[in-house]
Amino acid sequence: MGLELRGRHREREMLDRLLRDVRAGHSRVLVLRGEAGVGKTALIDYLTGHAPAGRVIRSAGVEPETELAYSALQQLCAPLLEHLDRLPEPQRDALSTAFGLSSGRPPEGLVIGLAVLGLLAEAAAGQPLICVVDDAQWLDRMSEVILTFVARRLDSESVALIFAVRGDLLPGLPGLNVEGLPDPEARALLDTVLPGLVDARIRDRIVAETRGNPLALLELPRDLTPAEIAFGFGGQSTTVAGRVEDNFARRIAALPAGSRTLLLAAAVEPVGDVPLLWRAAARLGIGPEAAAPLQEAGLVEFGARVRFRHPLVRSAGHRSAGPADLRAVHHALAEVTDGERDPDRRAWHRAHAAIGPDEEVAAELEQSAGRALARGGRAAAASFLERAAELTLDAEARAGRTLAAARARFASGSLAVVPELLAAAEIGPYDPVRQAGIERLRARVAFAVISGRAAVTPLLEAAVRLETLDPPAARATYLSAIGAAVNAGRLGGDDLRRAALAARTVTPGDEAAGRLLTAFTTWVLHGHATAVPLFRRALASVTPENDLDLHWLAGMAEHEIFDDVSFLARTGQAVTFARREGMLAVLPGALTFRATALIYCGRFAEASDLIGEAGALGPAPHPATAAILAAYRGQTGPALEAIASLRTEATAGGAGWLIGVAEYARAVLHNGHGDYPAALAAARQATGHDDLAVLQWGLGELVEAAARTHEDDLAKAARDRLADRADAAGSGWARGTRALADALTATHAKSESDHPAESGTSSVSGGDGPARGGDRAGAGVEASYQEAIARLAATPLDLLTARARLLYGEWLRRENRRADARLQLRPAHEAFAAMGAEGFAGRASRELLATGETVRKRAPGVREELTAQEGQIVRLAAAGRTNPEIGAILFLSPRTVEWHLRKIFAKLGVTSRRELAATV
Template sequence: MPIGTLRGRRRELEELDRLITGVRGGRSRVLVLRGEAGAGKTALLDHLCAAAPGLVVRAAGVESETEIAYAALQQLCSPLMTHLDRLPEPQRQALAVGFGLAAGDAPDALLVGLAVLRLLAEAAEAGEPVMCVVDDAQWLDRMSEVILTFVARRLDAEPVALVFAARTPGDEKLLTGLPELRVGGLPDADARALLGSALPGPVDERVLDRILAETRGNPLALLELPRDLTPAELAFGFGGPGEISLASRLEQSFQRRIADLPPETRTLLVAAALEPVGDVPLLWRALERLGVPPGAEAPAEAAGLVEFGARVRFRHPLVRSASWRSTEAAALRTVHRALADVIDPHQEPDRRAWHRAHAAAGPDEAVAGELERSAGRALRRGGRSAAAAFLERAAELTPDPKPRATRALAAAQAHFLAGSPARVPDLLAAAEIGPLDPLAQAGVERLRAQAAFWLNHGRDAARALVAAARRLEELDLPAARETYLSALGAALHTGRLGEDDARVVAEAARAVEPGDDAAGLLLAGLITWTLDGYQAAVGPLTRALAALDAREHLKLIWIGVPVAHELFDDEAWNRLTGQAATFARDTGVLSVLPSMLTFRAGALVIAGRLAEASELIGEAETLGRATGLVTQPSASLNLLAYRGAERPALDVMEPAERDARTREEGRLLALAAHTRAVLGNGLGRYPEALAAARQAVAYEDLGFWHWGVLELIEAAARSGATGEAAEAAEQLRRRTSAAGTKWAVGAQALADALAGPATRTEEQFRAAIEVLPADHLGMVVARTRLLFGEWLRRENRRAEARNELRIAYEAFAGMGAAGFAERAGRELTATGETVRKRGAAAREELTPQESQIARLAVAGRTNPEIGAALFLSPRTVEWHLRKVFAKLGVTSRRELAGAL
């Protein structure tokens, strides 16, 4: 790539050169260019496209289309659709329905993501590398952002590059976690030279210094701002009263230049700005209706504001926004109406409806009905955010108060399901203005409380949910039970900070007739647990768990998982979290997907599958940022604690504890204390672990208490507080004896080995190792072996100790539980054994993903089938399999089974 073609951009161009080299070499590359408006991101993208080998496809986020599902993604994929027939039927159908090319059920968002991944891979496989460039990513519609982030994280062995440009300051969470290149201002010498080329004549050196300082080397500002200023104005620099952002100044500069254009050219620019696809024939049909003659584009092109070719292209996105922001509302409506009139209602009914909506000067039932139908189509395509936007605008345009209230309520529900609970309160307020029947009014209160709970799990949410449940008792009993369940769950989440909130809610809910569905059974069990105690609740809660199926009761998993913990039911815990993560992905319910992935990650941590858990946590956090929802830190804190990552754990834990007190989330305080205890025990700092465990068990939080008790028993036993350890073991027995599961029996055996009679220590350790389910509780089993090995060493039974400690060390090291591995290694060294360092040899072990791929290959799955199961392209699967063969020293799938 020629380095010198963009002034002052050597570093950036070298990075792009490395990207192209990697893609030419057959490996995927992903990059996000971040910088303020005018920093030169688009120029860098243009340079990249000019130098890129193979096929280049481009798309851009458009501010006016942020609510239209898949708008940007469809732009990007359009040139690749010739490869659509090479996709498996489910992926082909998902993409066709998502893009509105075929009718069908709403596609799974992640299946659409896999289809896009496969489409890119097929395009690259068919010939040359594929360069995908997405400008103005800050204006991507929600679904395009989610899908493209998903694809970016899974590109690997394909000659495909995915490069984004995103504005900053702005949404810094956009595309978080992807490789970034910050695009700042030009170096001083280059900025001065560029400014000199744009100035109309000599300018005082001190004024030059001031301009350079104020523009901070921003290339577009250096080129554009001086054009509109007279020498007299330049004498005073750009300063003025008050602070104006650089983007605002640039936009104002473009607005002044647009104002100097002939009226018909200004109309042309507005129409081009509001027609984001850049469809020139459609644009000219609209301009003909507006009375704009051919040739009207010439002054705008001469001014360097726009280019007309196969498509319309603005010099900069700020020119587009300046065009329509500087136009009066009535003129904007006229242009929207002209565009709506020339759009084919059969080919693009939703874009036509959107323009008609913006053309409406006041309420218009016909347009509102059209938007409502667009919302239905958006839902069928999987675009919940788009459906919510259509319904919201439909409500605004509805003249009759009753249907207006109904549409506002529907829009609020759609926003909630789309993962945007912050949008709910205002829409519910609008719904309440219109006449609502009692059932709908109760629904409003319920949804308001649910949204408040998702945004803040504090005490207010529980109170609001109880009020809604009481209204629903006479109107919709199943809904009342489910709302009481949410209220009780909210109160339990408040925990120690909620005084007697849980008892108050449980007493109110007990007056409601019990139900035999999953929500009713859970409610009855939790009422019993709250008011009558653990032993009485085991039976009802066991029946509730048996009735709970994540595929049917996805929104009950958040309370079902803690119940599974409470009952020591590892089978239900793994069944529910596995089902929930898979089903939430399949259905693309973004309002719950981050939580479901976090629950599943928590199960994987305790199973010892830390690498897989880490992947899910990263995905959950990315989705949480995209949806604006707060993800529970439980899995990430546990992961950091088991990895022995003290500082990173504290960096997450300390703000979580502060937030917990501010938001009245006592359950998070228990979580943080439990994490400190795990970290302390793992690092062998038992007094610290004991102090933290005491805090964790100070309140009987649902699903957390027994975890804290086991940490307390270990820390107390190793700190010499044997009496405290024995008392805690007896407290635990009251629960484990009632639960009676293998997990409960094993947990009690471990507690008794640490705190019970010395004569039975060995027997209890061996019983715990034998009975604890190793597939679901691999981390607990490894810790039990570590404790048993430590005890054997203290008993001077070194040979037996070495066996247990070696197994524990290898388990922890393989899991990535560095703190516990180091502790086991120290103990193993003390027995006289040299600990094998996991250096070069460890690199030859399979990663969790490689292991998954290998086992699916052994099971007879083809590369496309493995890719579909793991959300990878077939080429990436093939690349991983080659690495597996090399690591295991085999040459074919037939040899894999034996090698594994």
């Protein structure tokens, strides 16, 4: 029943090229976008008809099934389940659970996505695989999420994934806009259906009004008299799709009553199950003869499956039916649907057949919601629960089901509808437990939607209401309010102090959130030093398994108390846990925090990989980490652009903490290039507010910039503030940071006459003799530099160690100890160059030149020959990861990893994984 493919030279050429690529072993994704009837399905038929010898599987979104989790995905994957056993066990179990083939823990979308990716790769191992998803605008939410995830990660599996969709859905995927036929082809197609001779001007008008839409050209003139054609279609929808659907509706209305009901039943039954449809028709008193008028009218085919001429026929049949007819059809379908094999679809039909409250049906829907949640279908569970609540007469039970629906909507990411559901849940009789749940969820929505200043007041109001209802929830909500106030920073006025004072009224708790709340209120009200031991105790109780949503705040607290060991461990554990559990919602944030840790370890390439991975998973987290990395890389243009983007987002979102990060990053960038006046201006702004963690980052930059611009009083004041914090923390990172600040401020306490040459110049004369500043002060300065290097070198913070060596080398060079200076500047330069810290590497290079050493450019290594993705694979393979493990980390199929490794081996001139570590 597909339309004849006329013209379409550009489209056919693109599809032919796609097929050639798939035949050559590559994967390709294409989204055909266009209005209803424009010819997307005809192009798909062309594609599948010209596909290489291989396998073609098709699926389609169906409007009545948009609320049933994984319905379209299961339809697509069903022919491939013979390959299920080849998947890693966690992926196999997740997919089996999602499809209801087995029971197990509710699977996360990330694991299901990896499973589908692996399933397609396995199916295409021996022959190319063509996967077609038509009417993607009607995909259920989970199928859309998973298929989009897979589409973005197909690479070298010989898989083609083709979507046909109305509108601008599936953004970010390669697309082809399908438009109407050119005028000559449109006129030729119209001539095949016009009733006799028609005035040329009328033909031109029809072509213009339909914009060359093939289905409209074929359907609109059908059954119209020459007069109707000549004087307009009249009274129909203004859109082409609307006109075509109106025309289908008119043709349906002319059918016998039994045929109309049969078409309605076929439209409501989404699978196209012919035996089930005939059983339902028998319940409705309709015989097989009712099918003949539908087939004669060219509206529906009854073969192995029910197939509509076009989805608009289904829509027209559904929308032209009255409520009583719809209920009757749903009732018949419910009666013939097997409650053992397909209980959820049966419950859904029963729900639509109900005319009023029905506790039996509501209970079935509630059970269906539980099964949907067990499969990871949160949006489907919410739909079941909402309908269950509508059918519930008992006010208390209705409120409980409505609250459960709100929780499911929140978990599915549909935040906009949650407040309305919560308001409905409050209508029932007062129940303190339920009311506590309502307030807690309302607070979580507030924090999820607006985590800056605007969230503080609603969170505090919710926390107050929760104090007598649910103290642990109250503590968690107060902590969220403090977190929002921390985010608000300098834009929040006295919000942070107000939140801390309010939080003191709740009973202290020994759970992780309660301990963190105590630590933060102490930090706000009594200062850093008093809070340090409380932070240490609280942070020890925050684990990924039960408190992953606290990790962002815990991570910043670890920076606040200079705990590099815990921060590195926590960020690594959070990423590992989120990957293992497939927690797609929290993984981007976990990756971003891990990237922050890796920056200070000097592992810029890995940090960049994680930032890119976080962005590829969906809406990117705030660009704070990206701005810090760009600043340390020292490429001025990109860094300033990232910093400006961060400031813009911070201002728009009321997140003053990010403004502090932006100015800290600006100070890093300018200190790296030796532009100390610019660094000083930025560092003063960064330290203008007591931002969590950012203040001490900024104080370090301020000490360096102020010392180098001879703002000695400012440098000493910053050093004193930093020393107070470092002394309270007492870690190796803290003591090394203090020792470096001591050295910088002591160095510049000397008179100008003792230091005629400024850093970065080459005006120093003399040889490699002893330091002119070999007095007691000079010895104290040197001891501080050496202590700073020793303490920082004992941590994994290689970036900070390299900076300390650079500063020590600069001091030695100014002291005319050139040979000693080279011993510090050389490893600093090499470290910065290896990291990719171009600004600091350039500064070290200039200092080395001033000592008389020739600095050779770093020879390009193998890493520059590899793409970013290949670099990730090399690092993971060299660390001993298997192909399935690499694939799980990078969201690639194991076969794609294997393909990349073959290319990498050829580029690096190695033949095995054992050689990778030594080579790279």
